[in-house]
Amino acid sequence: MEVKYVPKIIEEKWQAIWAATKCFGASENAAGEKYYLLEMFPYPSGRIHMGHVRNYSIGDVIARFKRMKGFNVLHPMGWDAFGMPAENAAIQNKSHPASWTYENIDYMRNQLKKMGLSYDWDREIATCDVEYYKWEQLIFLQMYRKGLAYKKNSFVNWCPKCETVLANEQVEEGCCWRCDSEVALKELDQWFFRITDYAEELLDYTDRLPGWPERVLVMQRNWIGRSFGCEIDFPLEGRPGSVKVFTTRQDTLYGATFMSLAPEHPMALELTLPGQKEAVLAFIDKVKKTEKAKRTSEDLEKEGVFTGSCCLNPVTGRSMPVYLANFVLTDYGTGAVMAVPTHDQRDFEFARTYDLPLQVVIQPEGESLDPATMEAAFTAEGIMVNSGPFDGLKSCEAKEKIADLLEKNGNGKKTVNFRLRDWGISRQRYWGNPIPVINCDRCGVVPVPEKDLPVILPRDARFTGEGGNPLALVDDFVSVTCPECGKPARRETDTMDTFVQSSWYFLRYCCPDFTTGPIDRARAEYWMPVDQYIGGIEHAVLHLLYARFFTKVMRDLGYCAIDEPFTNLLTQGMVIKDGAKMSKSKGNVVDPDALIKKYGADTARLFSLFAAPPEKDLDWSDQGVEGSYRFLNRGWKLVHDTLPLIGNAGRPDAGALTDEGRTLRRVIHKTIRKVTEDLDERFHFNTAISAVMELVNTVLAFEPKNVTANAPVLREALESTVLLLAPFVPHVTAELWHALGHDEGIECAGWPTFDPAVAADEELLVVVQVNGKLRGKVTVPAAAGESEIKEAALADSRVRPYIEGQTVRKIIYVPGKLVNIVAG
Ligand SMILES: [Zn+2]
Ligand SMILES: [Zn+2]
Numbered sequence: 067m068e069v070k071y072v073p074k075i076i077e078e079k080w081q082a083i084w085a086a087t088k089c090f091g092a093s094e095n096a097a098g099e100k101y102y103l104l105e106m107f108p109y110p111s112g113r114i115h116m117g118h119v120r121n122y123s124i125g126d127v128i129a130r131f132k133r134m135k136g137f138n139v140l141h142p143m144g145w146d147a148f149g150m151p152a153e154n155a156a157i158q159n160k161s162h163p164a165s166w167t168y169e170n171i172d173y174m175r176n177q178l179k180k181m182g183l184s185y186d187w188d189r190e191i192a193t194c195d196v197e198y199y200k201w202e203q204l205i206f207l208q209m210y211r212k213g214l215a216y217k218k219n220s221f222v223n224w225c226p227k228c229e230t231v232l233a234n235e236q237v238e239e240g241c242c243w244r245c246d247s248e249v250a251l252k253e254l255d256q257w258f259f260r261i262t263d264y265a266e267e268l269l270d271y272t273d274r275l276p277g278w279p280e281r282v283l284v285m286q287r288n289w290i291g292r293s294f295g296c297e298i299d300f301p302l303e304g305r306p307g308s309v310k311v312f313t314t315r316q317d318t319l320y321g322a323t324f325m326s327l328a329p330e331h332p333m334a335l336e337l338t339l340p341g342q343k344e345a346v347l348a349f350i351d352k353v354k355k356t357e358k359a360k361r362t363s364e365d366l367e368k369e370g371v372f373t374g375s376c377c378l379n380p381v382t383g384r385s386m387p388v389y390l391a392n393f394v395l396t397d398y399g400t401g402a403v404m405a406v407p408t409h410d411q412r413d414f415e416f417a418r419t420y421d422l423p424l425q426v427v428i429q430p431e432g433e434s435l436d437p438a439t440m441e442a443a444f445t446a447e448g449i450m451v452n453s454g455p456f457d458g459l460k461s462c463e464a465k466e467k468i469a470d471l472l473e474k475n476g477n478g479k480k481t482v483n484f485r486l487r488d489w490g491i492s493r494q495r496y497w498g499n500p501i502p503v504i505n506c507d508r509c510g511v512v513p514v515p516e517k518d519l520p521v522i523l524p525r526d527a528r529f530t531g532e533g534g535n536p537l538a539l540v541d542d543f544v545s546v547t548c549p550e551c552g553k554p555a556r557r558e559t560d561t562m563d564t565f566v567q568s569s570w571y572f573l574r575y576c577c578p579d580f581t582t583g584p585i586d587r588a589r590a591e592y593w594m595p596v597d598q599y600i601g602g603i604e605h606a607v608l609h610l611l612y613a614r615f616f617t618k619v620m621r622d623l624g625y626c627a628i629d630e631p632f633t634n635l636l637t638q639g640m641v642i643k644d645g646a647k648m649s650k651s652k653g654n655v656v657d658p659d660a661l662i663k664k665y666g667a668d669t670a671r672l673f674s675l676f677a678a679p680p681e682k683d684l685d686w687s688d689q690g691v692e693g694s695y696r697f698l699n700r701g702w703k704l705v706h707d708t709l710p711l712i713g714n715a716g717r718p719d720a721g722a723l724t725d726e727g728r729t730l731r732r733v734i735h736k737t738i739r740k741v742t743e744d745l746d747e748r749f750h751f752n753t754a755i756s757a758v759m760e761l762v763n764t765v766l767a768f769e770p771k772n773v774t775a776n777a778p779v780l781r782e783a784l785e786s787t788v789l790l791l792a793p794f795v796p797h798v799t800a801e802l803w804h805a806l807g808h809d810e811g812i813e814c815a816g817w818p819t820f821d822p823a824v825a826a827d828e829e830l831l832v833v834v835q836v837n838g839k840l841r842g843k844v845t846v847p848a849a850a851g852e853s854e855i856k857e858a859a860l861a862d863s864r865v866r867p868y869i870e871g872q873t874v875r876k877i878i879y880v881p882g883k884l885v886n887i888v889a890g
Contacts, residue, residue, distance in 0.1 A: 069805075071702040073666020077797040081179060089813055090133075090184040092140040094592045101137035102593045103129045104572055104632075106601030106609070107144045107191075110170040111151060114177045116641045116648055117602075119658045120674040120684060124638055124749070125600050126183045127675060130793035131745045133184070134817040140593050141184055142575040144191035145171050148199075149564045150228055150244065153497045157531040163497040164525065167194055177659065181667045182796050184813065189578045193567035198574065199499040200520030201584035202566060206502060207513050208623050214260045215491075217511055221330065221396075222490055223358070224252035229534065230493045231256060233563060235289070235608045240357065243608075251358045257501055257560060258488040261615045265290055265484040268614055277634030279681070282606045289607040291485025296469045298404065298478040300325060300377040302337075303385055309333065309377050311404045312483055316468045317461040318406040320453040321427035322379050326370065326391035326416065328401040329353040337388055339374030346371050346390060353392045366393055368416040380477040381454065381468075391416060397487055407443065408435070414443040427452050428461045489612065491563040496527050496536040498561025506548040506555035515549050521557070535559055568609050569616035572596055572631055583625075590626040599632040600680075602640075610635070636680055636749065643686035656686060668795035669695045675751040675794055698798055701762055701791070705784050705802045708765070708773075712784075714807060715777035727776035730764055734779075734786050735825035737761040738818050741790045751794070758790050781806075789818045833884040834859045836868040844885075852879050859885040 084090065094100075105125040108118060129141040145167075152163035159166070171192060178185070191198055209215040223232040225242040231254065236243040261268075269290045272283045295314035302308060309325060327334055329350045338346045349371040353361070360366060370391040377386050386405075393412050394403050407417035408426045417424060424437035428448040435444055450456045456464045472478030492501070500521040502514040514521055524543045527536040538544060538559040548555035570584070576593040577586035601609075610632075617631040640647045643654040661670045672694040678684040718731060737757045744754035765783045773780060785806055792799040792812050803812035832855055834842040842864035846855050856877045859865060869889045876888040 069702075069706045071699050071798070073668060073698075073797070074663075076801045077180070077182060077667055080797045080800045081182060083800075083811070084182075084184070084813070085179075085187075087811070088186075088188070089811060090139075090141065090186050091188055092138065092142075092186045094589055096138045098136045098138040100140070100593060101132045101598075102140045102572075102596045103132065103598050104142065104575070104596045104600070106599070106605065107146050107568070107571060108174065109146045109149060109151070110167055110174055110192075112170050112173070114174055114658055116656050116658060116674070116686070119181065119670055120641055121600060121602075121638055122178065122181065122183050123671040123674050124636070124680045124751070125598075126181075126671075126796075127745070127751060127793040128598055128600075128749070129184050130796060130813065131817065133813060134789070134792065134815060136816070140189075140575070141186060142189040142191075142578075143178065143183070143185040143187070144189075144571060144575070145174075145193065146564060146568050146571070147171065147192045147194035148498045148561075148567060150230070150495060150497070153495055153529065153536075156497075156529040160529075162525070162529070164194070167192075167497075180662055181658075181671065184796070189575050191571055191574055191578055193499075193564070193571065194497070196520055196522055198571075199523075199567065201574070202499055202562070202570070203502040203514075203519050203521060204516065205570070205584060205620070205623070206562070207516060207519075209259065209619065210503075210513055212623075214263065214619060215257060216260065217255060217257050219253065219255050220490075221251045221358075222254050222256055223249045224254075225249055228495075230495050231490055233490050233565070234487050235489075235611065240360070240363075248357060251354070254492075256490050257492040257562075258490050259566075259615075261489045261612075262484060262486055264615050264618055265292070265486045266482075267618060268486075268611065269484075271614070271630055275630065275633075275635075278632075279603075279635060279637055282603065282610065282635060282637060285606040286611055289486065289611065293483050293485075295481055295483055296472060296478050297400075297481045298380065298472060300380060300386065300404065301477075303376040303378050309388065309402050310400050311402045312400050312481060313404060314483075315406065315409065316472070316478075317450070317464045318409045318427055319379070319381055319404070319468055320456075321406045321408050321425045322386060322404040323384065323407060323417070323423045323425055324386045324405045325377055325388045326394050326403045326405050326413070327373075327388060328394040328396045329390045329392070330396045331390070331394075331401045333402075334373070334390055337373040337375040342372060342374040346373060349390060349392075353390075356392065358395070361393055361395060368393055368412060368419055370416060370420065372420075380472070380475070387422070389416075389420070408437060408440065409443050409445055411443045411445065414440075425452060489563075489615075491566055492560035493563055494535045494559075495561060496523070496529070498564060499523075499567065500537070501558045501560050501562055503558045504546055504548060504555050505558060506551060506553070508553060509548055509550040509555075512548055512550050512555070518549070523561075537561065565609060565612050566616075569612045570620060572599075572613070573617070573620060573626060585620070585625045587626055591628065594626060594628045595630055596632045598634045598636065600636045600638060603637040606637075638680045639678065639683035641674075641684050641686060648686070654686075661691070665691060665695045666698075666797070668698055668798045672698065672755070672795050676755045677752070679752055680749050697759060697762075698795060700766070701787065702798060702802065704762060704765060705788070705805060708780055708784060709805065711773050712777040712780045715781045718776075718778040718782055722775070723779060724772050724775055726769060726772050727779045730768065730776070730779050730783055731824050733761055733764045734783050735820040735822075738786055738790065738820035739822075739825050742817070742820065745793070754790075755794060758787060761787055761790075786818050788812070789815060830855075832859065834862055834865050835884060835886040836865060837888060837890070838886060841865045841868050852881075855879060856885060859887065 105121050129139050133139045147167050152167045155166045156163045223237050225232055225247055227245045227247040237249050272287050293314045296316040298311050299308040370389040373388045375388045405413040407413040407424045426435045429451050430448045447461045450459045450464050469480045502521045504512045506512050524540050527540050544557050546557045573585050573590055577589040580586040613631050620626055646652050648655050673691045677690050740757045741754040744750040788799045788802045800812045830846050832844050842862045844858045844862050846858050872889040874889050878886040
């Protein structure tokens, strides 16, 4: 009787069984070494896309493989559920962000279940649930008490389209990371997390994450941007006080001829003399209207204004006019730049525009620069000139010495500076976690007392798209009594950046039912750190940096003694179709629902795992999908056709096998070894799947007349095939495992082990003689060449003592048999 492969029936059947038996539920008390496998949780945008299918299939292979290997696996799933799109959808559809979000979650959860992913659904988290975000409010208050959360007025990145602030990490080439609009600068009261307090540790630990891709570590190191330099005081001329500068080019100090301040510099107005006041104010006003991204661009026309004041070069005594310049920003260093036009291109352009003096202090070796004819700044290293006692030194050597001199004279000190800025977490939007503070005219910022938590996001806001943050218009929410003075006050209406929620969700998965705090320490310390994390490279300096920071903060707040959240990181490639990343706007999207409906989830999974290694981009191919489907059909038919012929055969007895049977056994065990190594060490899923395909072909080619004699080997072949494929295509293998007569589910079956003796009989044993006497034996691959075999003989530890101190005169090799080393 022909049994047809109908994915829909099989998949629904096994999904129902898995749900009913909760066989993927994780417990801290289960046997086996713990293994925490996590994929970055999705934003509930509406439907899953092929990128999700790929990401979660990769994770599921590892989770299922580790379970079969006997690990105690935690594999949770949840929703990064706050954020802008929900609010925009609510405005568009005249609905509510909460209903939009929860409907999407229901739909997407169903989609994920249809993929047969082995999640512990009892640990599901949605960050917009008050049960989740209330703990984040508590953490915020604890951070506030430690000075790690603070409010300040500052210039912030403002996305005019999203109508909210963006963190520096969320500005990409001057544009909003979400909507690509050009980002403007705006002055606002903002809440910040003091991530800069952790800059040093975040940087140092990048050297202790060998399980991370180097390029992600490099991006983080560059983002944190530590530089060693000098803080130099330039005394004001004719009055007390000084301008402080941070530089990493103190070797050019003797060439500093003027000073450039950011127009936002706190001393800008103080240094402006009355005669210059009008020009300076007009200039500041103009620069404020220029977007920050433009101000840092190379093609910016360098503009400035003289303040009327001068300062003194601390080593030359030269008087340096103080300018305000449009290209100097306050957020790096001190907001003041010692201008060295000969050795800095921006200063060079500025000096040419305003006719300021040039002094060469570094010469390229064997050349002589003339300031009058220079067409660009010389920024490389060279030989010091016009630099007093440092003339003739290499500029890189002078750096340290000039820093020493400044320290000795008391007008400077060596410093470490970071490019990293504090993380602005205020968002002027409704659909987020309310920042738990109250603003009182008398008492200032008053944290909400812990006993009054949670601050619940009120449901009854109106979403019109006008009038700014809808939360600010909810009277019941905003009007409160000040907890300190008892007088009327206003509740903070900024909500937290959604990246705050994703900074600790992996900790909450360890104990999602914990009711007395954010984290149950014992359980968190059992599961953490995440052994394998999987997600996109686009999070390299966003989520992956914030999550590292937050883990350290949680540690320092006493929640969990873990330094780093993710031991190993895999950044999967994109899904490409017709040469471009799949996206709605390009119209090249493949809908996973349609794919699963036509071929089944196993085919969707197999294709996305087989078409490319996880970290590479995956090129979509309809033929590839067809091919995966055909392979599953072939495997299905093979098991059902062969089973009646072999019956319930026992373990293979090597002595009773035919040559063909012995060859098949070797292929089986070599395949087990190959797939195990591919999964264990390097996630080479595509080559693992190819190996199983070859095994299937070997079985398909088996001579029918040999079947009965080799029944036990054929059973071994079928069972191994099914077990090896189980992590990739869990439904069809579960069904076939059952057909092969096993009552227990394949997800609990042990991973097959290979017998090295069976797998290794393609190796060659070669006898080694020294001067005709047997001294050792070496095993080499059968394919090894003569020189390899001779080398192995010379290197053998049993042979070495017999040739030590002697000259090897000749090595004779009798193919396949022996090596005779003639020495003396
Ligand atoms: Zn935007
Ligand atoms: Zn008050």
